[in-house]
Amino acid sequence: MSRRRVGWRRTYSLLALSLIVLALLPGGATAGWTVAYNCCGYLGGYEVVGAGYNYWSNNRIWRDPGPSVSLWYYNSSGAVGYKSNTMDNPFVHNGGAFGYSIATCSNNTANDVNPASCQAYS
Amino acid sequence: MPRVALMLAMVSVGVAAAFAYFGREAEGGSVPQATGMAALMNPSISAGSVAAVRGFPVDLAPGDGRVRPLGYAHYAWTRGKSICHVDRSGTGGCFERFLSPVNAAIGDDDAIGSGVPASVRGLATDDVTTVTVVLKNGTRVRGAVVDNAFEIYLPETATPWDVRGEDLTLRDGNSVFVTETVRAPAIP
Numbered sequence: 001m002s003r004r005r006v007g008w009r010r011t012y013s014l015l016a017l018s019l020i021v022l023a024l025l026p027g028g029a030t031a032g033w034t035v036a037y038n039c040c041g042y043l044g045g046y047e048v049v050g051a052g053y054n055y056w057s058n059n060r061i062w063r064d065p066g067p068s069v070s071l072w073y074y075n076s077s078g079a080v081g082y083k084s085n086t087m088d089n090p091f092v093h094n095g096g097a098f099g100y101s102i103a104t105c106s107n108n109t110a111n112d113v114n115p116a117s118c119q120a121y122s
Numbered sequence: 123m124p125r126v127a128l129m130l131a132m133v134s135v136g137v138a139a140a141f142a143y144f145g146r147e148a149e150g151g152s153v154p155q156a157t158g159m160a161a162l163m164n165p166s167i168s169a170g171s172v173a174a175v176r177g178f179p180v181d182l183a184p185g186d187g188r189v190r191p192l193g194y195a196h197y198a199w200t201r202g203k204s205i206c207h208v209d210r211s212g213t214g215g216c217f218e219r220f221l222s223p224v225n226a227a228i229g230d231d232d233a234i235g236s237g238v239p240a241s242v243r244g245l246a247t248d249d250v251t252t253v254t255v256v257l258k259n260g261t262r263v264r265g266a267v268v269d270n271a272f273e274i275y276l277p278e279t280a281t282p283w284d285v286r287g288e289d290l291t292l293r294d295g296n297s298v299f300v301t302e303t304v305r306a307p308a309i310p
Contacts, residue, residue, distance in 0.1 A: 046305065048307070048308045048309075048310050049310060050310025057177070058177070058178075058179055058212075060179065060215070065217060065221055066221065068302065068303040068304065070229075070304070070305070070307065072229075072307055074307075074309065074310055077233045078233060078234070079233070079234060079307040080230075080232055080233050080234075081211075081229070081230070081231065081232065082229045082230050082234060082282055082307055083211075083213045083227050083228070083229035083282075084227065084228045084229055084282060084302075084304045085213075085215065085225075085226070085227045085228075086221065086225075086226075086302075086303075087215075087217050087220070087221055087222075087225040087226075088214065088215025088216060088217050088225065088227075089215065089216065089217060090182070090215050090216065091215040091227075092178065092179060092182065092208075092213070092214055092215045093211075093212060093213045094174070094177040094178065094208075094211075094212030094213075095212075096177060096212070097232075102310050104307070104310045106305070106307065106308070106310075108303045108304060108305045109303060121179065
């Protein structure tokens with residue numbers, strides 16, 4: 001077996017070990033993930049998109065200032081924490097109080113908002 | 123060869139200077155910068171002492187860990203060319219310039235029609251003294267601007283999408299109407 005092959009094997013072993021250590025860290029160190037949830041990087045006219053159910057800590061949308069957009073959550077009470085804005089980029093809404101919900105963003109205008117990126121964080 | 127290099131360097135410096143000059147011109151103009159709020163000079167406090175700021179995304183948090191208190195439990199801080207801000211409900215964001223004299227978030231802190239009434243909260247330039255929220259049915263609800271912030275609660279039965287806009291009274295006595303577009307949420 002060549003020296004080079006042994007070197008690669010050692011590298012892969014270290015990488016695997018690092019991943020295992022990362023997975024075994026306490027929840028606080030690994031919890032929290034991000035999802036960019038509007039497909040295709042834009043919002044069509046009046047489009048409403050959701051990130052799926054989770055315990056979301058915040059929700060945001062990036063887009064050029066101007067068009068009115070909304071952020072909100074959908075849980076067993078219906079639409080909660082509904083907020084609309086035209087100027088902030090990103091526009092952010094913390095959702096820690098809404099529990100298990102769908103983080104949602106929507107375009108309040110008839111025109112496409114392009115580019116636009118909706119992101120939710122757990 | 124050294125002469126060619128010198129000429130290239132001079133051309134590069136010229137192009138860079140032109141970009142800097144015209145870039146500055148483009149950033150100027152009549153649109154107020156987000157930094158044009160006197161309350162951004164208020165004494166700063168620790169970001170860690172404000173729950174709404176602690177809940178804000180880490181990548182948008184104040185770099186120096188300090189925030190400026192504005193009116194109505196609204197907080198702001200500088201981040202690059204932007205001003206970032208958050209209100210008592212955890213709503214905010216970052217912006218570089220005002221597109222109108224107010225940057226408003228229209229919404230409801232909890233479920234629509236229950237709990238805390240719907241509200242219009244936001245930041246205002248130094249030019250604005252009062253904000254009057256105008257509903258589609260003609261109802262008007264007035265609030266003062268305090269330290270570049272405003273917070274106006276709507277009548278119990280009103281929803282965010284009942285808002286037609288804000289009628290602003292300016293320091294020079296003139297008024298400006300800002301039209302808002304808010305839609306009822308559809309199930310995602």
